[in-house]
Amino acid sequence: MQGGFLEKAISKEAAERVKVAEAGKKDWDEATIDSTVKILQEILNDRNRRAKQDLERRVRSGTGVREFRGRCCGAADEPTPEAEQDIAYRLIEDFTKPSALREAAGPIMEWAQEIFGNVKRKGAKAGQSMDEETEIQVMRDVVKECLIRYVVKLINVENSESFAANSHDAGLLATPQGYTIGDLESLDVDCIKGLMERGYGIQENFLDADKTGDVFRELEMIDYDGKLSVVQQQKMVGHRSDKICWVNYEGLDREKQPGLLELFKKMISIPFELNKKCNLYLQASGSFQIASYPPQAFYKKHLDGGYDAKLNNGRKVTAIFYANKDWTPSEGGQLRIYKRRPNPYQLEKGAEEMKDDQVEDDVDPTAGRLVLFRSRDIPHEVLVTQRKRFAVSLWLPGPAGPGDDAA
Numbered sequence: 001m002q003g004g005f006l007e008k009a010i011s012k013e014a015a016e017r018v019k020v021a022e023a024g025k026k027d028w029d030e031a032t033i034d035s036t037v038k039i040l041q042e043i044l045n046d047r048n049r050r051a052k053q054d055l056e057r058r059v060r061s062g063t064g065v066r067e068f069r070g071r072c073c074g075a076a077d078e079p080t081p082e083a084e085q086d087i088a089y090r091l092i093e094d095f096t097k098p099s100a101l102r103e104a105a106g107p108i109m110e111w112a113q114e115i116f117g118n119v120k121r122k123g124a125k126a127g128q129s130m131d132e133e134t135e136i137q138v139m140r141d142v143v144k145e146c147l148i149r150y151v152v153k154l155i156n157v158e159n160s161e162s163f164a165a166n167s168h169d170a171g172l173l174a175t176p177q178g179y180t181i182g183d184l185e186s187l188d189v190d191c192i193k194g195l196m197e198r199g200y201g202i203q204e205n206f207l208d209a210d211k212t213g214d215v216f217r218e219l220e221m222i223d224y225d226g227k228l229s230v231v232q233q234q235k236m237v238g239h240r241s242d243k244i245c246w247v248n249y250e251g252l253d254r255e256k257q258p259g260l261l262e263l264f265k266k267m268i269s270i271p272f273e274l275n276k277k278c279n280l281y282l283q284a285s286g287s288f289q290i291a292s293y294p295p296q297a298f299y300k301k302h303l304d305g306g307y308d309a310k311l312n313n314g315r316k317v318t319a320i321f322y323a324n325k326d327w328t329p330s331e332g333g334q335l336r337i338y339k340r341r342p343n344p345y346q347l348e349k350g351a352e353e354m355k356d357d358q359v360e361d362d363v364d365p366t367a368g369r370l371v372l373f374r375s376r377d378i379p380h381e382v383l384v385t386q387r388k389r390f391a392v393s394l395w396l397p398g399p400a401g402p403g404d405d406a407a
């Protein structure tokens with residue numbers, strides 16, 4: 001372990017406190033581990049706990065893709081009693097306490113050092129060198145990313161093990177037995193059947209008109225308050241031009257956001273209901289994306305997930321709710337759904353490979369409408385909208401395989 005690496009990966013003040021191993025020495029003595037744990041804690045809590053919020057979003061949504069750069073407008077600083085009951089919250093606290101970080105310190109820092117070495121080598125090859133300040137920033141970012149990914153991995157392993165053990169407190173898995181808030185009868189038979197067979201289902205009046213009206217006004221307020229921001233990277237490549245933020249149930253204002261409160265509660269129940277009725281092995285999620293598409297905005301054709309290592313971000317089902325009153329087709333902004341791509345499990349069962357994607361449906365983002373689709377199988381896009389358009393999305397993670405061979 002190179003001493004310089006660690007020292008540069010943290011703030012100057014912290015560096016002074018840290019006595020790291022000699023350059024080149026790979027041994028992890030107690031003192032080095034102690035100081036490393038301090039650094040990791042500092043990174044988790046830095047800048048109003050940004051890294052911890054990032055970690056939470058990835059755990060809840062089962063994804064670590066770049067799209068998750070949006071500003072989170074809902075994170076509470078101190079845990080509420082509900083948060084303490086929450087399994088994701090408990091797992092994150094468990095895996096980031098000092099004793100857990102002690103175990104993880106070695107692998108994380110060695111991983112980070114390797115990545116940083118590669119970054120530097122690539123830069124040198126291209127004739128670029130970093131100044132001291134940039135180098136420190138890059139190291140910090142690399143350590144942070146490795147820390148988050150490592151903890152997400154540990155949590156996922158824990159979660160699937162408790163599921164395999166058939167535990168009722170099965171980590172983040174949406175076990176219907178564990179759901180006590182409602183009756184798990186929010187989805188129509190046709191919507192579920194559509195999701196299972198052609199890969200998508202649509203349901204009208206998922207929320208009644210009054211509550212949907214509340215949702216619309218609350219979304220307008222979030223937008224008006226400047227809480228939404230563009231996904232810079234994706235805007236730069238011309239892939240999408242909406243503005244987003246991430247909000248979770250605990251982050252809602254009970255007085256001022258009754259519509260979203262009702263909507264989130266109902267959407268959170270979706271994986272529990274689907275697991276009860278179709279064995280998709282979905283995980284629970286409480287991390288919502290709120291998106292606003294200003295006039296002329298769009299989101300080009302894409303998949304929300306995938307099967308191979310590169311594309312598999314954990315997402316299995318996408319759920320989107322719209323609150324836009326009296327939408328007419330001439331206003332554009334449709335969710336264009338392409339025909340389901342036969343996945344590896346269907347191909348194994350003899351399904352035919354599809355050469356080109358074919359348009360299957362253009363869905364107006366009409367108030368009260370819920371759309372569910374298979375994140376790994378359904379290519380989709382948002383057509384250019386002429387009028388401001390809101391969407392509330394929830395991604396339900398789940399393993400590839402179970403329920404995927406249905407046709």
Ligand SMILES: O=C(O)CCC(=O)C(=O)O
Pocket residue numbers: 291299304320334335365380381382391393
């Ligand atoms: O807003 C929609 O209808 C779809 C948005 C979308 O595809 C996404 O956010 O991944």
Ligand SMILES: [Fe+2]
Pocket residue numbers: 302303304380
């Ligand atoms: Fe999408």
